[in-house]
Amino acid sequence: MQLSVWTYEGPPHVGAMRVATAMEGIHYLLHSPQGDTYADLLFTMIERRNKRPPVTYTTFQARDLGKDTSELFQTAALDVVERFAPDAMLVGASCTAELIQDDPAGLIEKMGLPIPVIPLELPSYQRKEHWGAAETFYQIVRTLSDKNRRPSDRHGRRPLVNLLGPTALGFRHRDDIIEISGLLGKMGIDVNVTAPLGACAADIAKLGEADFNIVLYPETGDLAADYLKREFGQPAVRTVPIGVGATKDFVREVAELAGVDPEPMLKEGLSRLSWWSRSIDSNYLTGKRVFIFGDGTHAVAAARVASEELGFKVVGLGCYNREYARDVRAAAKLYGVEPLITDDHLAVEKAIEDAQVELVLGTQMERHIAKRFGIGCAVISSPVHVQDFPARYSPHMGFEGANVIFDEWVHPLVMGLEEHLLTMFRDDFEFNDHAGASHLGPGHSAPVKEEVPAAPANDTEAVWSEDAQRELKKIPFFVRGKAKRNTETFASEQGVATIELATLYEAKAHYAR
């Protein structure tokens, strides 16, 4: 057993739902108890989908267990065919149904339904959501792809690719595929099929017609890409185009496989990020301490952008999906940090606290952690929340994606000039820690801020002298907590009993970077 408060990934059947919901004309019959229907709200509420996920749950109850739950399953299967007339049906079991061992695959086979049926074996007690999505997509591709389709003669046509991996409930998948399809179009390359998102059974059938595949989301697309390589000999591009550098690498790699010239694209399509990052206001971004956590792919990509393109210092890097831990370990080595591979959000919280960071790049979970610590945060990976489905176009991939990243990661930080102004005006009567936000007008007091305690929390800690405490209050509030912690740590390391003015500045020098 594993004690869990919040989870980064749902069970594998939720991964299967992400694939089924992304596609057109595919229905998922899930043998499950009532209550498992909660998963619908992930799609209708978080992603604001305007249709119910194409999932029928058998919703058996305790009283059915003594009788015939398999009959319930078969009745539901007939209902699905009659009501929804899908082009293909996925069948599987959730965690509870797995235990009662009704064998949905065997039951459905006996029924001889008039549509293709794809049985899913998703072990709920071993695997998680991303794996469930990858396995489901692979099974769909294996079953529905037409083995006789091959690319047509390359002469006189543009190269053709498949974009693999985008699903429902994915972080920015909707916009990433628009961005990347546009980029490919400019390079003279056409998209044969994007799948699972937006694909129907007929699209899956023609996957073999592409010259090669592009795996945009390895967590959900890798298994299918491996299969397509085996079955159709299609090579796969696995560079994930997040950030300017990675997008350039991606363009070169794609151009090589497609036999086109990457140079016009590289010359023309560069992102504003490069100039924005070089502009003088961005100087203050230098060395900002950033903690990165997410799915393996997004975390590794974010680390490169943070380090090479924004000049941040990566002080923490990790992922929650062990399947991609190897990539994260390799990247962590590059940045000289200890990789954090865990799906325990409390361990992540501890690591963030210990790392004394200025910006967190993480998931919905890290957003809450950062909020509690009063640190800026931007979301870079699923799991996601309703805010991570913006109304506006906001990809993270490609050159426009790099622009979006610059804005989203820099805005949570205090701006460069703003930082100086805060220091200049800290004692101004209108502009100080205790004044409310100016847009609220007069008469609105600020929320009461935690006062610096005069007494130490316990008697092993140093006591602040009055002078030092007064000085501490002059430090801008957004770095004050850090200054206080650093000074106390320094004092305890040095065996100083009373923190004097000098101790404060000695600590400042000690921690200066």
Add this chain to the structure above:
Amino acid sequence: MNAVLPLAKANGSDCAPVLKERGQREVFCGLTGIVWLHRKMQDAFFLVVGSRTCAHLLQSAAGVMIFAEPRFATAIMEERDLAGLADANEELDRIVDQLLARRPEIKSLFLVGSCPSEVIKLDLSKAAQRLGAKHAPRVRVLNYSGSGIETTFTEGEDACLASLVPVMPELSADAPANLIIVGSLPDIVEDQFMRLFADLGIDNVASLPERAVADLPGVGPNTRFLLAQPFLGDTAQCLKERGAQRLDGLFPFGIQGTTSWLQAAADEFGVDQDHFDAVLAPYQQRAAKAIAHQRERLEGKSIFFMPDSQLEIPLARFLANELGMVLTEVGTPYLHRTHLTQELAALPAGVQLSEGQDVDKQLDRVRAAQPDLTVCGLGLANPLESEGLSTKWAIELVFSPIHGFDQAGDLAELFARPLRRRDVLRV
């Protein structure tokens, strides 16, 4: 709306034949109740013994309500727990030790059964006894099942409260009469009711649950109880078995319901009727004023309830009688006829009730009826909205303070808001 409508007498023809359905049920399981129960019982921790799905459900249902570290968690069963490689009981003991070491402030621990723990027949009552003995007196360990195969949404609260009844202190036959309000209410509502009972002259009043599990009220033959929620069938049964008697009235929604609910207590505790009327009059007038604001918007509008919380029938009664709404279909996951006798009698004649669900067929009926407002779960709301049907999230009715006189206006407003929004938008 000024005068309180007289109560119709039950005559056996209170509603059209109940449509009973058996198909896909688009409802939460009983684990969901933990989301509000753990906020109410502040010294309690809820440990679900279940699967990753259970953990995922809890965090999805809790939605944005992410607290620093909530007082609930899931012990996620893994392959080795099922394959018998690890004794599930030993594993559970280890998890509980780990948890209690981390959270020393916890006084009560609920082990909450789930679908998988029920199916593998993991005996949580034995585990609770064993762990209770081990961690006594610091922590009391209780257990109940919130599994989807046994409980629907609010029935999780019923199972939780029922598990508390056996550990309530015993009151003897010569103990003074006491009154227990049964059902988890927001603190503000509970306090309002306590003030009302005090004004009426009923002193010995407690709640189940209290804010601290440690403060459970006593129960005995002189105990009377009022259900504040319609979904507490098992809890009521357990209380009866301990000698307590249920006082029968409408449920305390709206003026009519709250008056009837308080009247049941007043009659039992011998409160003078003139005094009762005098105490309630200002509350009733205030509520009538608040409701009147919404009546204009809701009167004559049709409403369809999908089954969700068992609150549907009392709420439908309130909307029909006090706001003039037209009931197209009132669905409930389970119809407890005994506890709802008065509610059914107070419904307009011939209302179509349905029990259970076949969600696709029911959605066909919604589309055919084209109601002005559909009360439904979160999974259905946006899809219906996109078809042009206004909806109200049922779960909000469980989380929001809606009981009593001073919330009657808010309750009406919850239904009026989607319609007001629909009228306001020009996009």
